[in-house]
Amino acid sequence: MNKEEQLLQKRLAELSETAFARGIVTFSDFLNLNELNILHTTPKDMFxxxxxxxxxYGLSERQMVAFLPDALYYEYVYPVSAIEIRPVNRKFAEELTHRDYLGALMNLGIERCKLGDIMADDGRAVLFAKEELAAYITHELTRIRHTTVLAEQCTAAEFDYVPRYEELKGTVPSIRLDTVLSVAYPLSRSKLTSYIEGGKVFVNGKLITSNGCQIKESDRISIRGMGRLAYEGILSRTKKGRYMIAVRKYI
Known part of the structure; x- marks a missing residue:
């Protein structure tokens, strides 16, 4: 663990200690997959x-941590706001990518840790951000590249994002991480192994570097730079003892 990762671990431990000692809920900034892995692998006695x-939303990759006191007896709400970004004039709008939206937000001086996932789809985007920044973003974000945009805060009732996916099926000899990935990504075993051993694959937010990791039904798998998928389970078993499985590959 490098110095930056040690500092993150220390900061999370301090938030946990504050929640415990003062009996209040404390929240972190948004953590990426690597940072979430540090959280999940930190010894429990530090928290x-x-x-x-x-x-x-349910399939988010960037997530905020809430540390909860033992005596919590009331409901709490994460300080997260959903913001919809759309072109003012769809007819003259450019095709904007995730990178375009993120770049525009960075140009406003916002740190990445203050922003959650950005879902760009069908000419618009939905962004999750720390609640304290919602008013600033909706007021200041008026242009992305050459496209004039409108940013408006969504209520929970208005937010209905459902990620698109394709369902893929294939036969595998066992339900291991590398074989499940091979159904979604038609790459050689050595290529898939290099992704796994290179620290680019996360299962349910935890870094996995072993090809032989056993995958369970409903497990969510994220591959940095390639996307994410959900393992749906075994559909049937062939006469030769192989498994027909299904996965959802999000697009």
Missing amino acids: PARYETYGG
Whole structure:
């Protein structure tokens, strides 16, 4: 663990200690997959208060941590806002990518840790951000590249993002990480192994570097730079003892 990762671990431990000692809920900034892995692999005795994570919707990759006191007896709300970004005039709008949206936000002087996932789809984007920044973003974000945009805060009732996916099926000899990935990504075994051993694959937010990791139904797998998928389970078994499985590859 490098110095930056040690500082993150220390900061999370301090938030946990504050929640425990003062009996209040404390929240972190948004953590990326690497940072979430540090959270999940930190010895539990470093966190006197239990924790939960959330990023605004069920399949979020960037998530905020809530440290909860043992005596918590009331409901709490994550300080996360959903913001819809869309062109003012769709007819003259450019095709904007995730990088375009993120770049425009960075140009406003916003740190990446203050922003959650950005879902760009069908000519618009939905962004999750720390609640304290919502007013600033909706007021200041008026242009992305050459496209004039409108940013508006969404309520929970208005937010209905459902990620698109394709369902893929294939036969595998066992339900291991590398074989499940091979159904979604038609790459050689050595190529898939290099991704796994290179620290680019996360299962349910935890870094996995072993090809032989056993995958369970509903596990979510993220591959840095390639996307994410969900393992749906075994559909049937062939006469030769192989498994027909299904995965959802998000697009």
